[in-house]
Amino acid sequence: MSKTKYSPSHFKEHTQGRSIQKMSLPAEVVLPLLQHTGAPCQAKVSLKDKVKTGQLIADSEKYISAPIHASVCGEVKAIEKRPHPVLGEYQAIVISSDGQDSPDAAIKERESPDFLSADAIRRIVRNCGIVGLGGAAFPAHVKLNPPQEKKIDTFILNAAECEPYLTADHRLMLERPQEILGGMKIVMKTLGVTSGIVAIEDNKPDVIRIYKELVDGKSIKAVSLKSFYPQGAEKQMIKTILGREVPPGGLPFDVGVVVNNVATCLAIYEAVYMNKPLYERVITIAGTIVKNPANLLVRIGTKIGDIIEFCGGLTEEPAKIILGGPMMGIAQYSLDAPVIKGTSGIIVFSKKETAPRPSHPCIRCGRCIQVCPMGLNPSQIAKAIEKGRFDLAEEYNVMDCVECGACSYICPGNSNIVSLVKLAKHIIKTGSGANRRTVP
Ligand code: SF4
Ligand code: SF4
Structure with missing residues (x-):
């Protein structure tokens, strides 16, 4: 069954034309x-x-x-x-x-930043408190230091910004391109990779145009991706661009890839060049x-x-x-x-925009399966959790869920699958209520 690329509206028109203030x-x-x-x-x-x-x-x-x-x-x-x-x-x-x-x-301009070793860059990034700014806030120095047995060959600059309403990365890409690409080169040097990809959704044609001109098209390529939610999820993006599938429970490292978002690369640039x-x-x-x-x-x-x-x-x-x-x-x-x-x-x-949507029993339409970027069966997972079968939910790879909300959004029964997933993850991680047969 081919995947449906169904997506919520972008709602980016409110701010995408507004420069950073x-x-x-x-x-x-x-x-x-x-x-x-x-x-x-x-x-x-x-x-x-x-x-x-x-x-x-x-x-x-x-x-x-x-x-x-x-x-x-x-x-x-x-x-x-x-x-x-x-x-x-x-x-x-x-x-x-x-x-x-x-x-x-x-905080001052660093002398000879281009001659720093990979270890020195990791130390600077750590000491400057840089974390992934796309939302997960994972410490950036850890991503820059993949396990030795993992051979990393590709770095992806995630410029998808697929969440509706958000345009901060879009503006950064337009207003700070040299520093962002500078940060990308620092990351590539630290990881020792020679292939970099700037991944941009096609609802940002202005950004695509600029980056296609700025990169050499060899060591760094700019690629345009179809806009759909959640295109920006790391594992989804790796599959779309490279056709590599991160295994259940795995990380991008496992398929030779590191992904960072736009603002993170800018922060890395500022840390390395300005000690900021x-x-x-x-x-x-x-x-x-x-x-x-x-x-x-x-x-x-x-x-x-x-x-x-x-x-x-x-x-x-x-x-x-x-x-x-x-x-x-x-x-x-x-x-x-x-x-x-x-x-x-x-x-x-506003109140009008958040009117409650009554939920109905699952009609087994399969839409949630079609949109899940992680290849999960959200309906099956939700049913297991509702029955208190956290062991089954784990078997169905609930821990791989990136909580993107696409399944809840598409569900005609308005099933709040993400809330159930969050609850199950918490119980599985902490062990609290692990023996319960019912949802607390
Ligand atoms: S919230 Fe989780 S289960 Fe639902 S579509 Fe996203 S990744 Fe899949
Ligand atoms: S989208 Fe909703 S109704 Fe359809 S299978 Fe999934 S949970 Fe059931």
Whole structure:
């Protein structure tokens, strides 16, 4: 059965023509000690300490982790639990800005960056706290250091940005092409690969045109991909471009590939050339009730409420605010939750746009199977979870689900398969409720 390429509407017209704007400095930033995949950091500063923009404030000795840096210059006001956009609440370092924005002395142009060894580049990327900015926030130095037995031959620059509404990567590709390609070359050199591919969805013809002109077409090629959701999922992208299938439970490393997104490559470039830590990023603020939708360069730790206010506020009371895209993002309960490293956007929905959809029993239409980028049977997985059979769900490879939401979106019965998957993953990972036969 051939796969259906069915996709939600793009809704990118609100912001794709809007150049990146720099947001004014917030009065206060909230920097959770966990904003990446891996071990949390420990605070390296104390209450009332003065810090400079870009100064190291939290770190971990664990390999899979990434240090955190002050995103404004000012004073440590609190180290306490604060709203966290993914975890509900988490210990955070709160810094009040003095408005000066004086940078840490270590941030300066590096001499001879082109002669750095691969190990030196990994160290810089780690010390600058770079993580994957596409959403997963996986520490970038780990991706740059694949296991020795894996022979990596291809690097893919993921410029798909397939999530509806989000246009931050689109704008970065247009406005910072040289630095992004510079970051891509650093990654290729570190991995020792000679083949690079810039993968762009065909709903960005302006980006395709520019990159086809900028790359040599030999060591680096720009390819246009059909726009559909979730084209940007790593495993989906590898299959589309190279025809290689990442095995169940495997990683792109297993088929000789590393994938990074656009903003991550830019951050790597800035770390290597400027020794600039990851303390700011570009996000999209969109939604029909946002007065001035935008692509904004914001400091990590800026609160959602401050960003919405900077965009002129809302035209009506919001029904739902999502951090990230509408398909994979997370609904927020507090406007005090901050932007963290993996935040790609803030999408605001009105009551009309979020009217509840009643769910109906599965009619076995098979549409969810057709759209699943991981080749799973979402309906079968959902049924196993509903019966409390987490062992069966695991056998059906529930852990391979990338939580893209395509199955829930396409389901005529409005089955909320992703919520069931998230629950099952949590129970399988933590062992909590493993013996239960019913869904909690
Ligand atoms: S099962 Fe997971 S990966 Fe497959 S479509 Fe559903 S959410 Fe996406
Ligand atoms: S799309 Fe929905 S109704 Fe159709 S098979 Fe999947 S779960 Fe069942």
